Amino acid sequence: MINFSDIKKSLLISVWFMFLTFPIMVIRVNPIDKIVEWRWLNMILVGAASFIASFAWKHYFDKKEKGKSVKTFLKSGHTVFINNIADKKRFRLSFAFILFASAIIFPFIFSAYQVNIITTALVYVVLGLGLNIVVGIAGLLDLGYVAFYAVGAYSYGLLNHHFGLGFWAVLPAGALIAALFGILLGFPVLRLRGDYLAIVTLGFGEIIRITLENWNEFSSGPSGIANIQRPSLFGLELSLQSAAVYIYFLMIALTLFTVFVVKRLQNSRIGRAWLALREDETACEAMGINKTKTKLSAFALGATWAGMMGVMFAAKTTFINPASFTFHESAMILSIVVLGGMGSVSGVTAAAFVLILLPEYLRAFSDFRMLFFGAILVIMMIFRPQGLVSGARRAYRFNKADDKI
């Protein structure tokens, strides 16, 4: 299996990486005090890690090259397991029931802190599902998704601050405003494809953030908006503890609602139009699909969820500022979609939980979180572009027997 030339190659690779990371990983100078810190241990670590990684890389790469046909690749290893359980209806029902029951019991067992973490994870589930519409289903790479999140959050913050509007009034309003922004972004980029679209959306996201940062009269700049109202329960003001639980249940309801809507959308006429758009724009137009309408609806519907979550986020934290809406946030949501599998609802949900909860609970790990997200994007694209759970497409089977009528 492992022969001499492989080892030699891996050794070379590890030497190369030791060279490559030498100035950044090993030397740290303090230019003011003129102190040099040599961290030789890092070099050894890099060497060892790249040596091992090169074997893993080769192994998985060969495996992927061998299973080039998508079908055999899909059926390898644990995917079979996941897909199989997903297929068994009884198992699925009981699984859903257990999940639901534990979600209900959860806030009564754990502290408000834990409840808050899960609420955050749920927010990302919905954000992931929203971006999934745009990126996963319609194939429009949106790198400025966080802009809509910001729009929602600021809608609530400002409407609450100036007009005293409550959470329930702004939730639909925020969603609507975000959807409008989605269309606003969608119109000019209708003609753009793939990579240009990505850059323009990225620019759009940054423009919104920088504007919020600098337009002091409107958004009170980098200091943000504080003292935003928490959602009220039939006009009742809740204590901090019970508000956390209340928001948690709201989030559960919203998540279920989102999952339901996205699932329905996926198999609807417009959902299939999105898929067609993703596969081939020109061919899709030739099939008589209205490209303008399809693209705009993808942007608008994707943005709607971000807007709603923005309102939720503002209500949950009671404080917002532009620093919460950087490109990193967009990248994080994108990693969730990519890891989960573009177009797969269950995959995105699972990925959101993994990517948000892992750094929360492994404190030592939380510093490395963005590093990890970046690596996920690269590794997933190379080894598993369809994500952990590949989205199931509705297929219309053609039976020979039917033909002989």
Next chain:
Amino acid sequence: MGKRGRNLHRDIILKFNFDSVRFMEYFFELLLGGLTRGSIYALIALGYTMVYGIIELINFAHGEIYMIGAFTALIVASLLTIYGFHGVSILILASVAAVIYSSAYGFTIEKIAYKPLRRAPRLSPLISAIGMSIFLQNYVRLAQTSDFLPFPSLIPEFGFMRDYEHIFSSAELVIFIAAALIMAMLTFLVKLTRMGMAMRASAQDRKMAMLSGVDVDRVISVTFITGSALAAVGGVLIASHIGQINFSIGFIAGIKAFTAAVLGGIGSIPGAVLGGFFLGWAESFATGYVSSDYEDVFAFALLVLILIFKPEGLIGRSKANKV
């Protein structure tokens, strides 16, 4: 770029703004400042445009290569200062180290993140590039620091420039000349060498180039190495001019340089240079006469407008969409 410094400058200028001599001086300061800025953007934009020309990929990690170049230069320069080197020798050694390391990074990134995705759908290498960019930023943040580090001003001040220093500093002069020299060298490489011919052939039609015996993989590697080296030079020059760097400088610089590349018509080398200068001037005048708070917004807005109204750029050709 050094926001505080420029704001201060602007405030001083504004005081004298009524004087017409001052007004002309201010105009020239902005014009020449835009030239310097533009030459840096052009240096970085060349990397984008060359890579895009051959493999049709927006190399998102290109800005990070520029950042790594600047960091390497900072580390080497600080080491040399501590060990007692002086003046120009530091500048040269630090630049050489930056070029070597940036090229090595460019080469490795291509091998890891893009080469396995040559035949994948278009979105895949793009997402991989974004991932690479985030990874590299955080790699530098964790291995070094997230604070802004002071960068020594490596470029010497010339005596003959003393009278004009307030309009056009020696550093700016050096940046402009260095950028012009490097672009001339690049033109030579692309137009007159065998490798350059192979590059142009691969950009025109990769398959056909392969059939005519061009080692396209090697051409792509060389393209990445060249582009990275240019970015590294840009990184060293600008870092030394501004005087501070941190791990996130590559992101904005990258997007701006990409804007420059698109402005000129992506895939076209003279286009990137032209776009760089155009963007440099646009930004310089917009921040000088309108407001510096929205400095980055100008670039982004320009990018969005160009992509929407003239996606083929100033001197690029438009391509028909294929099924």
